[in-house]
Amino acid sequence: MLAAQVRGEECEYAVLNGFGLRGTNRGQVKYLLVRLTAFVQQGCGQRGDVSDYLDDALPYQIEHLFANKPERHRDEIPDALRFRSLRNQLGGLVLLPDKDNASLGAMPYDEKIELYGRQNVLVGVLDQRYHRRFPGLREFVKAHKVDGLMRPFATKTPMATIVQTRQELYLRLCSRIWSFDRLGFSATDQVKLSDPFLRPDADEGVPTARKTRLRTDVARMVAAGVIRPGTRIVFTHLGSSHWAQINDEGRITLEGTGGIYSKIDEAGAFVRETRTCDGMGMWCVTREDGEVISLRALRDQAVAAGVLTGRRT
DSSP states (O other): OOHHHHTTTTOOOHHHOOOOTTTTTTHHHHHHHHHHHHHHHHTTTOOOOHHHHTTTTEEEEEEESSHHHHHHHTTTTTOOOHHHHHTBBBGGGEEHHHHHHHHHHTOHHHHHTTGGGGGOHHHHHSSSSGGGGGGGHHHHHHHHTTTTTSSOOOOTTHHEEEEEEEEHHHHHHHHHHHHHHHHOOOOOHTTTOOOOOOOOOOOOOOOEEEEEEEOSSHHHHHTSSSSOTOOOOEETTTTTEEEEEEOOOOEEETTTTTTEESHHHHHHHHTTTTOOOOOOOOOOEEOOTTTEEEEHHHHHHHHHHHHSSOOOO
């Protein structure tokens, strides 16, 4: 049953590569951090079960490696939307006890890493001194082939480099946690599946699965030729225009951040910093005659003309 479900997953590496904390997925993100933290702890011979991190009596919270202070990184990341996207990516997050998390406040990254050494391995690894007294960590890094990813960084390392390196580390570890062998898939099942946590060109001996097309309104419009792949759409919020592109699968890529979204509502909610958004009504496209029209109006016109059958909200 699980194999059949995975074969139908509408997911690809590009989407996961930009996955992070959004308005409606805090529980999902925390669970991923719990599994990652416990996996590394146990792999390094340390105490740390999944139940420990989910126990309400010992509450753990999501900690951002970088405080919500875009002015500190303005030279590197002048765009506020890009900063917010990077800061909230999975690779820019760790799991800490709530009291420790609160004590760090808006402390700069290069000051916080000096205090991370007392935390779990996935956090402590960011402290240069942590490696000197931890042979179990070196064995774990070697065994899972993450030597270039699970490491500390120099104090002047750009924020984007740290977050993207950690993002790759987390996805690599997820491929171990949810490997097909550990899940009990048969050899026949594995031939039909690809690992969504690994880059398409990763040499892991896993065949590439056929992509599954999304079933959203935007994807249906692309498939019907109502929207061409590469079409730019715009979302105007608080006087600023935010641009995105629609690809051949109907996914939406924000031009300012590179974030990829399967649903138009999610892309709009990120821009507005809200939990929900009427994406079809707010994102607009410019037609060949210069008319600016919302995606919902464009969809309704296509339905009325018989180009699209039915409608989804």
